[in-house]
Amino acid sequence: MSLFHAVLWLDHHEAKLFQFDAEHIEAERIRSHTHHTKQHGSAVRSEHEFFADVCDAMKGVTEVLVTGSRTAQTDFRHYLEKHRASQVGQVVGYETVDHPSDKQLVAMARQYFVKHDRMAGVPTPT
Template sequence: MSLFHAVVWLDHHSAQILQFDAEHVQAEKVKASSRHSKQHGSAVRTEHEFYAEVCEALQGISEILITGSKTAQADFKHYLEKHRPAQVSSVVGYETVDHPSDKQLVALARQFFLKHDRMAGVPTPM
């Protein structure tokens, strides 16, 4: 099931992806590979593979909020801009947060998207 909004909490090792609408929440977790090779730059390749998996999980979602540490957000944003430019416009915001529960993360995202939709002129249901 692909829903309209998603919030992602990520660090450099895992990503918690929560797609939601007014009534449903669908969770998915993506973990970075723990394999290491002796090739030059393998850590960068492993990180790129991880971010590619996150992008694949977000494919088709119209509006995405990225949360987590500033460093993880900046690295993911850089990856998007360089390797997935078509998905850049789907990410409508970045918020720095610690380690919220899934319920806290969805509540934060609902508030964010309510404000975002109002700023975009989208009517909100009463």
């Protein structure tokens, strides 16, 4: 099931994507790739593979709020702009948060999207 809104929480080791509407929540967890090599740039390559998996999970979602550490958000934004420009428009905002529970994260995202949708002129469902 693909839902209209989603919240993504990420750091450099894992990501959690919650797609939701008023009644439903669909959760997905994405873990980073760990390559233990001495090859130059393997950490960058692993990060790119991780962010590619996150972008693949976001396919079909219209609006995504990206949350997590500021560093992870910045790295993800850079990856998105450079490698997945077609998905940049899916991200409607970035919010720095620590480690909220899954329920807290979805509740925060629901509040965010109510405000976001009102500012965009989208009627709020009742």
